[in-house]
Amino acid sequence: MKIKTAYYILAGIVFLFAIMALFLVSWMGKLNNNMISDTTSSTTTGTPKTYHSDKYGIEFEYPENVRIDEGQNMHNSSLDIGEISYYSGVNTDPKGFGIRIATTTVQDVSNLEFDYQKGVSKDNPEIQSIKITNGTTPVIESSEIITVAGKQALKEVISDGNTLHPSESTWVHIINNGKLYSLYSGISHGYDGTPYAATPQDEATVQQYLNLFLSTVKFF
Numbered sequence: 001m002k003i004k005t006a007y008y009i010l011a012g013i014v015f016l017f018a019i020m021a022l023f024l025v026s027w028m029g030k031l032n033n034n035m036i037s038d039t040t041s042s043t044t045t046g047t048p049k050t051y052h053s054d055k056y057g058i059e060f061e062y063p064e065n066v067r068i069d070e071g072q073n074m075h076n077s078s079l080d081i082g083e084i085s086y087y088s089g090v091n092t093d094p095k096g097f098g099i100r101i102a103t104t105t106v107q108d109v110s111n112l113e114f115d116y117q118k119g120v121s122k123d124n125p126e127i128q129s130i131k132i133t134n135g136t137t138p139v140i141e142s143s144e145i146i147t148v149a150g151k152q153a154l155k156e157v158i159s160d161g162n163t164l165h166p167s168e169s170t171w172v173h174i175i176n177n178g179k180l181y182s183l184y185s186g187i188s189h190g191y192d193g194t195p196y197a198a199t200p201q202d203e204a205t206v207q208q209y210l211n212l213f214l215s216t217v218k219f220f
Helices: 002-043 200-216
Strands: 049-053 058-062 067-071 080-087 095-103 139-148 151-159 168-176 179-187
Touching (some): 058 200, 139 168
Antiparallel strands (some): 049 058, 067 080, 080 095, 095 179, 151 168, 168 179
16 A cells, blocks of 8 residues: 555656646747747848839849938949948948949959959959059958859958958849949948947848848849
């Protein structure tokens, strides 16, 4: 009798521990899901908007919480068609993202040589007249050919060579109908000369901009 009683007591204890373990696993799962949800909501941008331009021959989706600015390329070259940039509404926003559009004589993007110090393709005949405003020498950290919208694209990761406030950017070059589309994305660690430490959220946001553009862009 005593043995049976001890057996029942032991079985009850085991059952109780099993219930507690299941509760603990369930609680931890909900906690983890909440953490993932919080992280996702901090970098997602809701329902994307669609940008379409017959002038530039391009269409793509962009986050609803940014504004699109159009303007002349910063170098004002006669061969430059224009520039499309994302603007968050904050002048000191360190995140940089945009598309530069220029005419080009290069037909195969694998033959493209881009001068990252001057921000223009080397086949531009006016490249020699562009003054260098940044004394650092950009370095190509990696280079590969990828496919974007059914076209070959040159993707290169660039470090700016600035030892004081180093920055890294990703460029994706695509050629369509005699136009060179140069997509740039990155974070400046020295915006307007002010040191800035990029946060993981900044980096995740820029990566999200890049992924959304590359997965939705169309050329015509």
